[in-house]
Amino acid sequence: MSLYEVIRFALRGLSANKLRSALTMLGxxxxxxxxxxxxxxxxxxxxxxxxxxxxxxxxxITVMSAGRGGSTDTSLTTDxxxxxxxxxxxxDVGSVSxxxxxxxxxxxxxxxxxxNQFVGTTPQWFAASNTPVGQGxxxxxxxxxxxRRVVVIGQTVATDLFPGVDPINKQVTVGGSLFxxxxxxxxxxxxxxxxxxxxxxxPLTAVRQVLTGYGxxxxxxxxxxxxxxxxxxQSEVATILNQRMNVSxxxxxxxxxxxxxxxxxQLLQTQTDTANTFTTLLGxxxxxxxxxxxxxxxxxxxxTVTERTREIGIRKALGAPRRVILTQFLIEATLLSVIxxxxxxxxxxxGSSFEIVGVKPVIVPSSIGxxxxxxxAIGLFxxxxxxxxxxRLRPIDALRYE
Amino acid sequence: MSRPVLDVRDLRKTYGMxxxxxxxxxxLSLTVERGDYVAIMGSSGSGKSTLMNILGALDxxxxxxxxxxxVDVSKLGDRQLALARNRLIxxxxxxxxxxxxxxxxxxxxxxxxxxxxxxxxxxRRAMASLEVVGLAxxxxxxxxxxxxxxxxxxxxxxxxxxxxxxxxxDEPTGNLDSHSTHDVLDVFDQLSASGRTIVxxxxxxxxxDRTKRLVRLVDGRIVEDVRQSPIxxxxxxxxxxxxxxxxxxxxxxx
Numbered sequence: 001m002s003l004y005e006v007i008r009f010a011l012r013g014l015s016a017n018k019l020r021s022a023l024t025m026l027g028x029x030x031x032x033x034x035x036x037x038x039x040x041x042x043x044x045x046x047x048x049x050x051x052x053x054x055x056x057x058x059x060x061i062t063v064m065s066a067g068r069g070g071s072t073d074t075s076l077t078t079d080x081x082x083x084x085x086x087x088x089x090x091x092d093v094g095s096v097s098x099x100x101x102x103x104x105x106x107x108x109x110x111x112x113x114x115x116n117q118f119v120g121t122t123p124q125w126f127a128a129s130n131t132p133v134g135q136g137x138x139x140x141x142x143x144x145x146x147x148r149r150v151v152v153i154g155q156t157v158a159t160d161l162f163p164g165v166d167p168i169n170k171q172v173t174v175g176g177s178l179f180x181x182x183x184x185x186x187x188x189x190x191x192x193x194x195x196x197x198x199x200x201x202x203p204l205t206a207v208r209q210v211l212t213g214y215g216x217x218x219x220x221x222x223x224x225x226x227x228x229x230x231x232x233x234q235s236e237v238a239t240i241l242n243q244r245m246n247v248s249x250x251x252x253x254x255x256x257x258x259x260x261x262x263x264x265x266q267l268l269q270t271q272t273d274t275a276n277t278f279t280t281l282l283g284x285x286x287x288x289x290x291x292x293x294x295x296x297x298x299x300x301x302x303x304t305v306t307e308r309t310r311e312i313g314i315r316k317a318l319g320a321p322r323r324v325i326l327t328q329f330l331i332e333a334t335l336l337s338v339i340x341x342x343x344x345x346x347x348x349x350x351g352s353s354f355e356i357v358g359v360k361p362v363i364v365p366s367s368i369g370x371x372x373x374x375x376x377a378i379g380l381f382x383x384x385x386x387x388x389x390x391x392r393l394r395p396i397d398a399l400r401y402e
Numbered sequence: 403m404s405r406p407v408l409d410v411r412d413l414r415k416t417y418g419m420x421x422x423x424x425x426x427x428x429x430l431s432l433t434v435e436r437g438d439y440v441a442i443m444g445s446s447g448s449g450k451s452t453l454m455n456i457l458g459a460l461d462x463x464x465x466x467x468x469x470x471x472x473v474d475v476s477k478l479g480d481r482q483l484a485l486a487r488n489r490l491i492x493x494x495x496x497x498x499x500x501x502x503x504x505x506x507x508x509x510x511x512x513x514x515x516x517x518x519x520x521x522x523x524x525x526r527r528a529m530a531s532l533e534v535v536g537l538a539x540x541x542x543x544x545x546x547x548x549x550x551x552x553x554x555x556x557x558x559x560x561x562x563x564x565x566x567x568x569x570x571x572d573e574p575t576g577n578l579d580s581h582s583t584h585d586v587l588d589v590f591d592q593l594s595a596s597g598r599t600i601v602x603x604x605x606x607x608x609x610x611d612r613t614k615r616l617v618r619l620v621d622g623r624i625v626e627d628v629r630q631s632p633i634x635x636x637x638x639x640x641x642x643x644x645x646x647x648x649x650x651x652x653x654x655x656x
Contacts, residue, residue: 016503318513319488396460
């Protein structure tokens with residue numbers, strides 16, 4: 001008896017119970033699709049995070065004040081920022097950009113635009129923070145020294161305030177003073193909930209004069225000369241800060257220092273680890289659903305074989321060899337799991353082309369193989385086991401089985 | 403004389419162990435020649451079903467020899483047993499045992515499929531076999547669309563289709579009303595008239611009366627073996643003819 005005939009028998013067996021076959025396949029479909037899709041979502045979010053952090057630049061560190069109150073001991077000042085430019089104590093520091101930042105309203109003509117990040121800094125900041133100017137130009141060191149009221153605005157601000165108008169050389173009102181727009185930042189990919197393009201950059205001196213006053217800095221952005229010197233820069237900066245802020249070397253653990261140093265590559269590492277944990281977690285949840293799907297197949301095969309033990313007895317009485325019966329049931333189980341698995345892969349591929357909870361899923365090829373492999377293995381094993389048992393029965397026992 | 407189709411010697415079958423041992427067959431010997439039409443009768447528990455299952459190679463005896471068409475069945479392995487069931491035996495069950503949700507013709511084709519016959523040839527032979535039992539026009543019907551008698555005739559067609567040396571029927575009319583019984587027995591009579599070897603089990607005297615030879619079992623032993631009509635002539639049932647009411651054969655028996 002040819003394999004082709006056995007396959008036809010198996011197909012007939014499956015189609016004899018269409019609803020049950022379809023539901024079993026649905027179980028496997030959901031299991032396989034869930035594994036592939038959830039792993040893809042985890043992977044996609046990990047990728048999104050690392051892309052964002054890479055966009056920030058990985059050769060910079062950010063110093064922030066750890067003090068909660070307004071105590072002068074813990075605040076960062078321009079003096080401290082200047083002190084970090086020190087060729088002997090800090091040879092690896094490329095540039096230092098003190099940063100003040102506030103939120104304010106920018107007005108042009110009749111339009112108001114509230115800007116979340118109105119940043120005052122130095123011209124080096126553009127390079128250090130990986131924020132290129134798209135149109136016009138950045139302000140210069142001269143603008144900084146003279147305290148000229150010039151501003152570079154982000155894309156969102158530009159489109160909201162100047163719809164259809166070239167913003168360059170227009171004057172906007174910020175905090176009661178007029179600022180001249182000299183440039184527009186290039187479009188930046190958004191980092192999560194905050195609109196990265198809803199920003200404006202002006203010289204530190206001008207911003208302090210008009211908006212923030214001469215208090216503490218919000219942060220200091222320090223760029224290393226090369227990306228692999230980031231760790232060296234971090235320790236150099238820490239040494240200088242400890243000196244300037246009177247921290248004893250023995251108690252310079254992060255909890256007691258009045259400042260906090262954020263290292264972008266460390267941040268990247270941490271975030272990637274977090275994302276990987278997230279992916280594993282999602283994968284585990286999905287694996288459970290695949291397992292449940294597998295138990296569904298097992299259950300159905302057990303029921304099918306038990307219910308058809310009598311039929312197996314009839315077939316044996318008519319002269320069906322054990323091998324043919326076993327093959328028929330194995331093919332039935334395999335077809336269920338293979339078709340269900342293939343549909344699951346298709347569903348996952350279709351699903352991954354949509355954004356899921358704000359994440360663009362990125363398919364991990366190995367997850368497809370794994371999910372399919374597991375579903376087929378489950379089908380073969382748990383379909384084959386009861387079928388093998390039934391095929392070994394003596395015909396008379398199979399016929400008497402109720 | 404030609405080799406007997408069926409030859410069992412000192413067949414024993416015991417169930418259970420120790421105190422609870424039951425001897426379903428206690429040293430039974432039986433020979434059936436080609437063309438014979440044998441009814442095995444006996445009360446329930448006499449071992450007739452056990453005997454039938456062993457003859458059909460569905461069950462194995464505890465001891466004793468069983469030659470089927472010259473083949474020693476008790477020495478066959480699993481694979482050869484499947485072959486023997488397929489080629490040498492046509493088995494007809496009391497409960498019909500058609501495969502559900504499968505058309506009559508597909509049911510009849512099944513043994514041929516296991517024998518490796520090509521689909522076209524299979525269909526032709528299955529239809530011919532259904533013709534013999536008078537159900538060619540019901541070939542497309544599924545078992546649940548057929549009456550009991552029709553189902554049993556499909557089962558007979560299925561048993562016939564491989565041209566087996568021996569037709570075994572385990573109470574073939576046990577689940578049928580008198581009219582369907584009549585139909586099925588007519589088919590058996592015809593088959594016997596055309597030279598087939600048939601062994602059937604029954605507890606209905608009117609069925610036993612139509613055969614050429616009647617064997618009575620009590621407690622796993624043959625107590626009576628009567629030749630009712632010559633082996634080389636059509637069975638008596640055929641003489642009473644089809645389309646007669648059951649009252650006619652009831653009168654004949656008295």
